[in-house]
Amino acid sequence: MPADFISNLYVFILAGFVGFELIKRVSPLLHTPLMSLTNALDAIVVVAAIIIAGRHETLLTTTLGAIAVAASFSNMVGGFFITDRMLRMFKTGRPNKS
């Protein structure tokens, strides 16, 4: 088994535990924004897509890379945007008539 695999596995397991502990604490009130936020964070695959698209190796890989850049970047932009919009709506106390 490659050494990289082992070190990645360490990182995966530790991050999984951290994620579990952090997400357990998120109030059910915010489960929808949680899903859109983690979606935006997951869109970090855009960095891998950028490298595939920018290496410019074959037409196929560049095309796949570019589509992946567009798809994941739209998740990143849209995910953060909608999460913030949702969180802005959560207000405490008596609402002011608007």
Next chain:
Amino acid sequence: MTVAGIQQYLDFAYIAAVVLFMLSLKWLSSPRTSRWGVLAGEIGAAMAVTATLFNPELVQYKWIVIALIIGAGVGIPLGMVKMTAVPQRTALSHAFGAASAAMIGIAEYYVGTAPVTRFEMGEIALEVIIGSLTFTGSLIAAGKLQEILPQRPIVYRGQNIVSLAILSSALGLAVALVVDPAHTLLFPIMVVVALIFGVMLVTPIGGADMPTVISLLNSYAGFSAALLGFVLNSKVLVVAGALDGSSGFILSVIMCKAMNRSFTNVLFGAFGQVQTSAAAAREEKTYRSATPEEAAGILAAANRVVIVPGYGMAVAQAQHKVRELYDALTKRGIDVRFAIHPVAGRMPGHMNVLLAEADVPYDRLIEMEEINGDFPQTDVALVIGANDVTNPAARTDTNSPIYGMPILDVDKARTVMVIKRSMNPGFAGIDNPLYYYDKTLMLFGDAKGFVTNILHELSGAHG
């Protein structure tokens, strides 16, 4: 600067991004700090993306820039959708995320830099299978939520066997590729088979099960990104994928518990098919109904009111009218709270977002465990577009398909009022004995229309 030197700076940027991502989730735990969480995530993501653009491996920027512009152009409108459309938007973003992970995996297979070892082949095959099935599965889920596709479960005889056969053949092709990665022809076939399996996986699942399915797809999308991190040896992907994957997994578990069902039951159970005939065979029972005027009178005379919203409220777009009702009753000194069942609506937290959008203060939105003890002291429980989550058969009737599912104990309130279009059971076809109780009043009509009429009566009686 040397290539290795630049690489080091990039790694620091990625580490900083990972730290910010964790802070982002930590701050999300409370509504007070949650917006800081979004900011932390944005800074982390921006750092990682910017750093990547300086990667010395990049030789051509044209397509990157075009794709980033298209991505932003698609992402911004998708970030501006109405709150009622959030479930389908979320499903669509799972599809996008999974598609990009799958496409990068596919590209990695065809990149001729190094011969693919058996081990790498296994990683790529698994990653591409999960990414592809999540892509089509999420598209089907989004289609059902947008009601382009029928929300009812679509089932046929032998479905599970066919689905499992398709999954096995995708895995079989993956094994063949691991044995000999040079079988380049098998790779696209494997991708297509995995895409088909995603369709088969979600098509039989009904609308009421969407909260679980959307969480599971969330989890798959995350794990496919983490696996991609293994393939590319990118720790930032492993961490982000693990966070997203565990988040989706936790939500799936919560949703399954809230329905007292197992994953396998949700995925292969095709809920609601068997019961339809059973419900139709039931004898006619008597129920009481009330007019908006009577309903308004009962509400005005109450001290404590609990409103139970469900998917029907979202469909009728009634959340703003419900907020007005909340305001009108609160102004009369009546204590009004909302009881939120974990699977109310079409995704985790759906009702909270809708009501928050309508300006209901979030401290009035109470979780099931917390509010259930208060129903005996509640004068009126007003159920708006919710059904199964209030069904007392879940506690008592061992034959009921929802037996054992935790429910909101609305039947313990002094009076129950249910806004519903008609006595027809929903597509799940499960009869709700609550409707035939002596203390239950059925308010027939569209949720938005009926609440508007109650409001009219309340203001009329007042002035």
